[in-house]
Amino acid sequence: MNENHLNPKDCLGGRYRILSIIGQGGMGAVYLAEDLKLRGKRWAIKESKGNGHVQNFRKEAETLIQLNHPYLPNIVDYFPPNENGISYLVMDYIHGQNLAQKFKNMRNQLPFEKVIKYAIQICELLHYLHSNSKNPIIYRDLKPSNVMIDQQDNVRLIDFGISRSFKQHKQQDTVHLGTVGFAAPEQFEDKQSDHRTDLFNLGAMLYYFFTGGHYYTSRKSLQHTNIPLPMIQVIQKLLQFNPEDRYQDTLQVKRDLEKLQNDKQRLDFPNKTSLELSLQFEPKVIVVGNMYQGAGSTFTSIALARMFHHYKIKNALVEYPTNIPELYSLLNGEKNKPKQYEFLFDKYHEDHWSSNKLEWNSGYTTWYPLPLSNDALLEKNESKTEIEPLLFNIRKPIMIVDISNGWSHPSVQQLCNSADEICCVVDSIPTKFSAGLSQNNLKTAIRLKQSGKNVHFIVNRDINARVKKLWNNTLPWNPSCYIANFPFENVHEHIWKGKMFQIEKNIKDKLIEGLYPFISQIVPKSMLEQQANSTGSLKKWFQIQH
Structure with missing residues (x-):
């Protein structure tokens, strides 16, 4: 511990081990610390240095200690000014x-x-x-x-x-x-x-x-x-x-x-007449990943993007930097990308950039594929701080982030901690689910669920009612939705022709039916039904359901 501040691994009062600095200001720093007495407990330690701040700091401590309310941080310890005039206040660590x-x-x-x-x-x-x-x-x-x-x-x-x-x-x-x-x-x-x-x-x-x-x-x-x-x-x-x-x-x-x-x-705000404008919910980040390799997270992500497009809800599909680049080829980028298109991941770290100039729009969906040469991109994104500005700058009402098989990467774990919805894609082949890596991913999903996150299982390549029942018995909680099993040769044929399989009419109708139970948890049903009334095939499907 030096004269001015605490350092990581320093121990305050023989009890609070400093983990990191989480804030810095003119009067001092705020640290994240672990409690050596109450194992697993973390606290925020607020520092005050300089005689001019001591009175206010002591007053803050005295005020908070006497209060008890769920919307206030709890104070657990106070260290009066030491020989260097530095005081410390130990309080709840508010993750947010x-x-x-x-x-x-x-x-x-x-x-x-x-x-x-x-x-x-x-x-x-x-x-x-x-x-x-x-x-x-x-x-x-x-x-x-x-x-x-x-x-x-x-x-x-x-x-x-x-x-x-x-x-x-x-x-x-x-x-x-x-x-x-x-x-x-x-x-x-x-x-x-x-x-x-x-x-x-x-x-x-x-x-x-x-x-x-x-x-x-x-x-x-x-x-x-x-x-x-x-x-x-x-x-x-x-x-x-x-x-x-x-x-x-x-x-x-x-x-x-x-x-x-x-x-x-x-x-009933002025000029809020269309579904797109009247959608009054906070932008949501939806993380989509495989429970095991080949389960279909990218197929599912594209399907979700096109379903939100169908409902006229602006959305973005982001291929996460931990992935092996695939989305650009699936979108037939050489033919369909905008003229003079530049990959956002090549540009967002520059001092001045605008995502609007780089957007690749397809109706209500904006695509953000990785560049085909993904060299060193992963190294640039070791922490969430590298990806977070990108997500905020491309903010859409719905943002789908395809992490593929990247659950174990530290930046993905941080992303999941802040995401609104987390989708774990499984398919109808149970043997892969028993592998060690799959079980680790399952433990991650359970941990996120226990922490209060909205974690969903999406079953891809669903076969029949009997398999559906088996999945319900195998998974720790029931899947949110089931995507039909489409013939493998049909999917491949579309890829070779440079066409998007998910937008074919008969395919789209089945995707709407399969994904609706999940989408209706994200967007109010009344808004989806409003759009259904203006879409013939979808209107007919709603009538059948209700």
């Missing part, structure tokens, strides 16, 4: 990203339902802080970067450095703090902040999300946004200049937001 990062990664467009959900949770937390009978807490710095989103998609409020205890007899705050763009007027005037200050901060944050990243000071009109009038009225009331004119009760804000959340008419 903050709302500022999430908003940026989604190109400044958070789905309406997500914003409402997070705002309701924040209201619940603010009510808890404000109604503390012994010591009401005013947070005073509510902003996207201070709101973490954990793996369960719930908020966790962090950084209590400038919070204060409310003292009714005081006429003004001792110090005027807050973040420009989110702070209330009284935070920069000689007035005392109270619970209504936090409500102004909440309104400013909602304004920021619904205007695509504009601060309230920009005075961008909410009337030109695609949000319903009741939501505009809530935000306007939160943002009143005088605290007396704002909401006076946090629970009332929560009730009004819940009414919006439950109102079935809330999605």
